[in-house]
Amino acid sequence: MVNVASQSNVCNKNSQSSFLEVEGNPARREDGDIELIRLAKDGDRDAFGDLYHRYAHIVFRFIYAHVSDRWDAEDLTEEVFFRVWRSLTTYREQGVPFLAYLFKVARNALVDFYRRAGRSGGLMSVDDKPFQDVHLDPAEAAIVNLEHQEIRQTLEKLREDYRMVLILRFLSGLSPEETGAVMGRTPGAVRILQHRALSALRNLLEI
Amino acid sequence: MALGSKSGPDEIGNLLSACLELIEGGEVSIDALLGRYGEFREVLRPPLEAALWLYRRSWLFDPSPAFVSACRSKIVDRVRAETGRPMSARIREHTPKDSSYGRWNSLSLWIALLSILVLVWVGANSLSFWMGNSVPGDPLHGVKLAQEQLQMALSFSSEREIESCIHFAETRFVETERLIIAGRESHLPQAVAKLDLQVADALLSIARMGQGDPEQANLYASQLESTLLRESEKLAALREYYPPASQQAIDQVLAVSADALQQIHRRN
Numbered sequence: 001m002v003n004v005a006s007q008s009n010v011c012n013k014n015s016q017s018s019f020l021e022v023e024g025n026p027a028r029r030e031d032g033d034i035e036l037i038r039l040a041k042d043g044d045r046d047a048f049g050d051l052y053h054r055y056a057h058i059v060f061r062f063i064y065a066h067v068s069d070r071w072d073a074e075d076l077t078e079e080v081f082f083r084v085w086r087s088l089t090t091y092r093e094q095g096v097p098f099l100a101y102l103f104k105v106a107r108n109a110l111v112d113f114y115r116r117a118g119r120s121g122g123l124m125s126v127d128d129k130p131f132q133d134v135h136l137d138p139a140e141a142a143i144v145n146l147e148h149q150e151i152r153q154t155l156e157k158l159r160e161d162y163r164m165v166l167i168l169r170f171l172s173g174l175s176p177e178e179t180g181a182v183m184g185r186t187p188g189a190v191r192i193l194q195h196r197a198l199s200a201l202r203n204l205l206e207i
Numbered sequence: 208m209a210l211g212s213k214s215g216p217d218e219i220g221n222l223l224s225a226c227l228e229l230i231e232g233g234e235v236s237i238d239a240l241l242g243r244y245g246e247f248r249e250v251l252r253p254p255l256e257a258a259l260w261l262y263r264r265s266w267l268f269d270p271s272p273a274f275v276s277a278c279r280s281k282i283v284d285r286v287r288a289e290t291g292r293p294m295s296a297r298i299r300e301h302t303p304k305d306s307s308y309g310r311w312n313s314l315s316l317w318i319a320l321l322s323i324l325v326l327v328w329v330g331a332n333s334l335s336f337w338m339g340n341s342v343p344g345d346p347l348h349g350v351k352l353a354q355e356q357l358q359m360a361l362s363f364s365s366e367r368e369i370e371s372c373i374h375f376a377e378t379r380f381v382e383t384e385r386l387i388i389a390g391r392e393s394h395l396p397q398a399v400a401k402l403d404l405q406v407a408d409a410l411l412s413i414a415r416m417g418q419g420d421p422e423q424a425n426l427y428a429s430q431l432e433s434t435l436l437r438e439s440e441k442l443a444a445l446r447e448y449y450p451p452a453s454q455q456a457i458d459q460v461l462a463v464s465a466d467a468l469q470q471i472h473r474r475n
Contacts, residue, residue, distance in 0.1 A: 049283045056278065060270040074270070078278050085286050107448055108388050115441070148267045160447045170261040171268050176224060184450060191220035198223070198254030205260055 033098045041088055048088075052081050055099070058172040059106055065167045066110050068152065076113055080106045099174070100181040154204055162197035169194055222247060223254055230259065342382040343401060344394035365416050369427045372409035373434055379405045380438035383460055387445060387453045395456035403463045406435070410470055428471050435471075439464040 032054070039047035059080055064073035083105050084091075091101060155163045161183075168179040169190075176187040176194070183190065226240050237255050241248045334347075338354070341347040355375055362368040379402035386394050409431050417424035439461055446457045 045283050045286050048286060049279050052279050052282055053275070056275050057270060060274075061265070061268040064268045064270075074274050074278065077270070078281060081278075081282050082285055085282070086289075104448075111384075111388065111441070111445065144267060147264060151261075151264055151267065160444070164447065166261060170258060171265050173265070183448075188217060188220070191224045192217060195220045195223045195254055198257040201261070202253035202257035205257060 037088065037091065037098060040085070041091075048085055055102055056081070058174065059102060062103065062106055062167060062172045063110065064148075065152065065155070065171045067113070068149065072113070076106075076109050080109050083109065097178075097181045099178050100184075103168075103182045154201070157204055158197065158200055161193060162200055165190060165193045165197050166201060219247070219250055223251060226251060226255060227258055230255070230262070340385075342385050342389075342391070342394065343397040344386075344391060365412070366423070366427075369409065369412045369416060372405070372412050373427065373431050376402070376405045376409050376431070377434050377438065380434075380442070380460070383456065384438075384441060384445065387442075387449055387456065390449075390453075392450070392452040392456070395453065399456050399459045399463070402460060406431075406463055406467045410467055432468060432471050435464045435468055 033051065036047045036051045036054075040051060056077065060073060060077045063076045063080070064070065067073050067076065080102070084102060087105070091098070096104075155166060158166070164183060165179060168174045168182055169176070174182065176190045179185075179194075180187045180190045185193070222244065226244070229240065230237070237252070237259060240255065241252060244251060338347045338351050341351050355371070355378075359368060359371055362371055379398065383395065383398045383402055386392075386398050413424050413427050413431065416427065442457050442460055446454055449457070
C-alpha cells in the first residue's frame with residue numbers, strides 16, 4: 001500500500017490546473033489537425049511546429065509516465081515528432097485519427113527505447129536515476145522525484161490496460177473519446193475500464 | 208443523471224465520467240458530488256478519490272516550458288535540414304563564376320569520383336542493412352533466409368550451429384515484433400510459422416548435442432531459455448496495444464515459446 005498522506009504537499013501547489021490548461025476541445029483539435037497536417041505535408045515547417053505545440057505536452061506526459069528519467073522523456077518526445085514528420089506523407093493512408101497515430105509512434109519509440117536500453121521488463125520499469133530539473137532547488141527536486149517514482153511504482157502494480165487508461169486519461173489528459181481512439185476501444189468501454197482502473201488504484205492507496 | 212436501482216457497469220461508468228468532468232472543470236468538490244448522488248456514494252467514492260489523487264499529481268509529468276520551446280526549434284531545424292533548400296538556389300551556388308573554373312573543374316572530377324565510391328560503399332551497406340532488417344513479405348527477406356541457410360551450411364561445428372540457431376530464433380522474434388508494430392497483419396501467420404520452425408530447430412540441435420556433451424548442451428539450453436523469456440516478455444508487453452489479429456499472433460508466439468520452455472525444463 002502506498003501512504004500518500006505523509007508525503008509532502010509539493011504536489012498540491014499546482015493542483016488540477018496543469019491537467020486542464022493545454023488540451024482544449026477534442027473535436028476542435030481534430031478539425032484543426034487536418035489543416036495543419038495538410039500544410040505540413042506540403043512542406044510548411046511552421047505548420048508542423050504548430051502541430052508539435054498542440055501535442056507536445058500530452059506526448060511528453062505519456063512518455064514520462066513510462067520512463068524514469070526526465071531527459072530520456074525529452075529525447076523520446078523529440079524523436080516521436082521527428083518520426084511523425086518523416087512518415088507524415090503516408091499518414092492518411094492508415095485511416096486513423098492523428099492522435100491515435102501519434103500515440104502509436106510514441107509506443108513504438110518506447111519499445112525501441114527499451115530494446116536499446118536492454119530492458120526486457122514491462123513498460124513501466126523503475127530505476128533509481130536521480131531526477132534533474134533546473135527549475136527546482138535540490139530539496140524540492142528530491143521530493144518531486146519521490147512523488148514521480150511513487151506514482152510510477154503504484155501504477156506499475158496495476159494490470160496493463162488499467163495502467164494505460166489511467167495514464168492516457170489522467171496524466172496525458174485525453175478525453176474518453178480520444179483514449180478510445182488510442183486504445184482501439186469505444187468511449188463506453190473506456191468509461192467502464194476507467195471505473196475499474198480507478199477502483200483498483202484506490203485499493204492500492206492509503207489516503 | 209437518472210439511474211435505475213440496478214445500475215450496471217455501463218451506467219456507473221457514465222456517471223463516474225460525468226462526475227469527473229465536473230471535477231476537471233473545477234466546478235464541484237467530491238463531497239458535493241457524493242451528496243448529489245447519495246445513492247451511489249459508496250460506489251463512486253473510491254474511484255473519485257483515486258482520480259483526485261492522480262489529478263493532483265499530474266503536474267509532475269508536465270514538460271518544462273523551456274523544453275517545449277527548445278524542442279520545437281530543434282524539430283523545425285531538423286525538418287528544415289531534412290527537406291533542404293530549393294534546387295535552384297543550390298544550382299546557383301555551385302555555378303563557377305571566375306577564371307579558376309579549370310582548377311575547380313579538375314577538383315570537381317575528383318569529388319565526383321569520390322562521391323561515386325562513397326555511393327557504392329553506402330549502397331552495399333544499405334543493401335546489407337535492409338536485408339538484415341527485412342521481415343516476411345519484404346522482397347529481401349528470401350535473400351536473408353538464404354544467407355542464413357548458407358551460414359548454417361558453413362557451420363562446421365555443432366557449437367557454431369546451435370549458436371546460429373538461437374540467434375536466428377531471436378531474429379524471428381524481432382521480425383514478428385516489427386510486423387506487429389508496422390501493422391502488417393497479413394504476414395504474421397508466415398512469421399509465426401517461421402519462428403515456430405526456428406525454435407524447433409534450435410531445440411533439436413541442443414538435443415543432438417545433449418547426446419554427446421550434456422554440460423555444453425545445458426549451457427545452450429539456458430541461453431535459448433533466456434532468449435525465449437526475454438522476447439516473450441516483450442511481445443506480452445505489446446499485446447494490449449494492438450488489434451485482435453496481432454493479439455492472436457502474439458498468443459501463438461507465446462504458446463510456441465511456452466512449449467519450448469517446457470521442453471527445456473523437462474530436459475533439465
